[in-house]
Amino acid sequence: MRRRGGDRDGDSGDSGDSGDSGRAEGRAGAARQQRGRRSWFPCLGTLLGTLLLGMLLIYISVPFLIRLFPSMLTKFVYLNFLAFPFFADFRRPELLVNNTISLHLTTEPGVTVGIWHTVPGSRAAEARGQDRRWYEEALADAHPVIIYLHGNGGTRAARHRVQFLKTMGAADFHILALDYRGYGDSTGHPTESGFTTDVLALYDWAKARSGNSSILFWGHSLGTGIATNAARKLQEERGVQVDAVVLESPYTNIREAAAHIPITKIYRQFPGFGYLILDSLARADMFFQSDENVKVLACPLLILHAEDDGVVPPHLGRKLYETARSAYKDKNKVKFITFPEKLGLGHDYISFNPELPALVKDFLNMK
Secondary structure, rough: OOOHHHHHHHHHHHHHHHHHHHHHHHHHHHHHHHHHHHHHHHEOOOOOEEHHHHHHHHHHHHHEEEHHOOOOOHHHHHHHOOOOOOOOOHHHHHHHOEEEEEEEEEEEEOOOOOOOOOHHHHHHHHHHHHHHHHHHHHOOOOOOEEEEEEOOOOOOOOHHHHHHHHHHOOOOOOEEEOOOOOOOOOOOOHHHHHHHHHHHHHHHHHHHOOOOOOOEEEEEEEEHHHHHHHHHHHHHHOOOOOOEEEOOOOOOOHHHHHHHHHHHHHHOOOOHHHHHHHHHHHOOOOOOOOHHHHOOOOEEEEEEEEEEOOOOOOOHHHHHHHHHHHHHOOHHHHHEEEEEEHOOOOOOHHOOOOOOHHHHHHHHHHH
């Protein structure tokens, strides 16, 4: 009995040792896990510190790199590498908008630009199945012709630009929408002077075919500076006035625009922001001085701006209007139209306003 009891006591003692051992191993395992977790924290902190330091170095170095290599700014200003909508078939504009044909125009040796020509909606039935020659002859039908100059990103196939073709085409305007050199299916590389060359070549092409029809330059965003550049050069070098200029969501000049657009907000308080970044625009041969151009122009000038424009502040559009109105002898030739915030038109969607054609026609009838 004692042996059994002793056995039981011995068994009980072994079991206690086993339990203590298990608890000890558990505590040791927990300690190892805790030490493992603690060992991760310094590594994680080091990694975050390295990332933050790297971001800080990039933030600080970018303005100095721009000053040293101002051509870098052309990538930020022109954005022609953002060729949205991607995979657009420029040869078949009818997939996006009716009464439209694609054509190409050589603007100087080695540079060919892609263009869409939309004919007035009143000629939609005639336009079906017609070739380029018919479209060219249609330019002389007395309907006004808009040469449409888009903004800095994307191509003529972008949604809001297609909407412009639909809206103004339905209002019986011809529209010639081009992609500048380096954009869309156009060849060459973007430059401010090159854009002017492209526009004037298209103007000459249209003028040779449009008879007595009015021709307008319509610029949107970056295209407003291109429109005033082309109109000024046409007037100063040839003594010819374009029939009207319409500026949608304009700025005064590229330097002032860059000081206000959202992308530069993180650098506005950076020491030397003006010298390192804004002044480098001129070193990269980018000026787009609409405020100086409108002092020279004499053609009818219409400025359109939405109050909720989050890209180019409406006060720049108003400032451009005031500059033009001060310079124009005939004040009636300059008009500024704002669109209230409640319409939600922002920077890109003025062409979605159904009242736009009537506003433009009223202005053109006043000239």
